[in-house]
Amino acid sequence: KALVEARTGGTVEGIAYGEDRRIGEATVSLHPAGHILGSSVVRVEHRGQVWVVTGDYKAEADPTCAAFEPVRCHTLITECTFGLPIYRWPDSASVFDEINAWWREAAAEGKTAVLFSYALGKAQRLIAGVEASIGPIRTHGAVEAMNQRYREAGIPLPDTTAVTGGERVQPGSLVIAPPSAGRSTWMRRLGDTTTAFASGWMLVRGRRRQRSVDRGFVLSDHVDWPQLMEAVSASGAERVLPTHGNTEVVSRWLREQGYDARPLPTRFGDAEEDGDA
DSSP states (O other), rough: OOHHHHHHHHHHOOOOOOEEEEEETEEEEEEOOOOSTEEEEEEEEEETTTEOOOSSOOOOOTTSSOOOOOOOSSSEEEEETOSSOOOOOOOOOHHHHHHHHHHHHHHHHTOOOEEEETTTTTHHHHHHHHHHGGGGGOOOOHHHHHHHHHHHHHHHOOOOOETTOOOOOTTTTTEEEEEGGGSSGGGGGGGGEEEEHHHHHHHHSTHHHHTSSSSOOOOOSSOOOHHHHHHHHHHHHHHHEEEEESHHHHHHHHHHTOOOEEOOOOOOOOOOGTOOO
C-alpha cells in the first residue's frame, strides 16, 4: 500500500494476501507474486470459473518480499518477458558472490563501484544480498526513498545513505542507482568508478556493451524459461494466455504440450527500457 501511494501520490486500500473481496458477481483475491514487496497475482472466480493474472513474478527466493505462490485456475494469463529457452538464471547466491568480488576489487583499487538497477524492488534485493562489511553502501535519492518504504514495512536492510549535494563519495563505496543516473551529471560526484548492471538481460551477449558498463550481473525479478513452464504446470490451467514478452514462442510451445494457448496483446511497453528485469 505504502509503495503504491509513494509511486502514484494517491491513496489506496490494501488487503491481505488470500483475503476474498466480492466485486459484483466475482470473487477476487491477491496472492504473492514474489516480484517485489507487495506484488500480487490476481485470482478472479466467477460462476465456477477461475482466472489468474500473474503480472510480473519470479520464483527465486528473495528476503525482501513474500515468495511466489502458484494459484490453481482454469485460465492463466502469464507474463513471459523472458519467454525463450535461452533464459535460464544462474543461482542467485553465486551471482551475489560475483558482485561482492567485483566490489572488493574496486575497493582495493580505490574506486567507487556503481551498480545500476531499477530503483524499486531490484535495488532493495541487491542491498539485502551484498556483503555490507565490504564498505559503505550509498544510494541515489530515488533508491533511498524506496529503501525507507521497505524499512517502514519491516524489511531489514543494511545501512544506506543517499548521495546528496556536492559531496564526494568515499572510494571503496558501493553505489546503487537507477540506469538513468548513468547518463546524468550526478555521476561526477562519485569520483573514479567502475560500473555494472544487474538484470536478466545481461545473460545475452552484447547487452552489457549496449548499456556501456564494465560488468553485467544476471539477476532478474522475472521467471526464466524453466520457471515459467513450472508455473504453468503448477496452475493446473487448461488455457494459457501469455502476455508482455515472447508471447508467440511461448504460445506455440504450450500448444505443442497440449494446452489451449494463444498470445494476449498488451498495452505495456518493453521492461528492458526501464531496467525492470
